[in-house]
Amino acid sequence: MRSEVADDRNIKLLIAAAHESHRHNPWFTPRETARSLASLGQMLKPANLKRWLSNHPGIPLPASQKKIGVIMAGNIPLVGFHDMLSVLVSGHYLLARCSSQDAYLPRAVADILGGRDPWYKERIMFADEIKEADAVIATGSDNTARYFSWHYGHLPHIIRKNRNSAAILTGQESPGELNALGEDVFAYHGLGCRNVTCLLLPAGYDTGMFAKAWKQYRYVEKTEAYMNNLRYQQAYLKTSAMPYQDHDFFLLRETPVLASPVGVIHYTFYPDQDAALEFVRSNESMLQCVLGTDSLRIIKNDMIPLGQSQRPMPWEYADGVDTLAFLQQL
Secondary structure, eight states: OHHHHHHHHHHHHHHHHHHHHHHHOTTOOHHHHHHHHHHHHHHTSHHHHHHHHHTSTTOSOTTOOOEEEEEOOOSSTTTTHHHHHHHHHHTOEEEEEOOTTSOSHHHHHHHHHHHHOHHHHHHEEEOSSOOSOSEEEEEOOHHHHHHHHHHHTTSOEEEEOOOEEEEEOOSOOOHHHHHHHHHHHHGGGGOSTTSEEEEEEETTOOTTHHHHHTGGGGGGGGOHHHHHHHHHHHHHHHHTTOOOEEOSSOEEEEOOOSOOOTTEEEEEEESSHHHHHHHHHHTGGGEEEEEOOTTOOTTGGGOBOTTOTTOOOTTSOGGGOOHHHHHHTO
């Protein structure tokens, strides 16, 4: 009975935080917050945590007294959770600064953890400014990354900048695979670093296939902020006389530029797989992940299946930097 009461309390905490988040940040719709929570639930399955920690013998660290400042982004709900989890499982103290765009969900998670074990109440602290930290993990834009480097560069640190993701298609994808790719594109309205913003297509590929494959993602039209961005891009491309395809709830533009505005998906054609690989190599520092099917022979081991970019496991680190190894070496 006590467990049921606690579970009921935790659910109410999350629901209240989700409502408050949506009220302050229109991008955090109930659908997207539920998506994030479901993804984190998969990450936290015992088998996944066991596999993750098996690569780091010695975690948690004995009698650790380090304060780790974690500056969280706010582009998608609970985007800072993995850093939060990494600090806690390593045994350090968490000194967190929430983004103003995601100020409620991390605190709700902390309340839930504190209700389960008083140890977490001692280990989790929130602050408007990160001071007296022994190390810093900060995530933000390219501009904020420069500030973080200047302000915290004297400390051990992980500082992350903007990144995007790309998908390589062969033209042999099934309708189901193309449909799944739509989740990589439209989840979180395309605001995450793991969202696909650029498609690498074989020469002659029919881009009209996407409108049919992605019909179920028209729900993004219900988010006013998304549609405002889309209308702006429609007007901008039209007045700039730039060629583009208008598919009502998304735009396609042919350009090899990796990053794209909200509502716009870039695409570029490749003559062969070696050229696609060269694109990946030349943009490596700006790529979070690369998606594709098993039919691709290039970088096969490093590719994520279509539809899976927003379901990372705990060992899939942002920017490829092993956060637990960083924390373990302090």
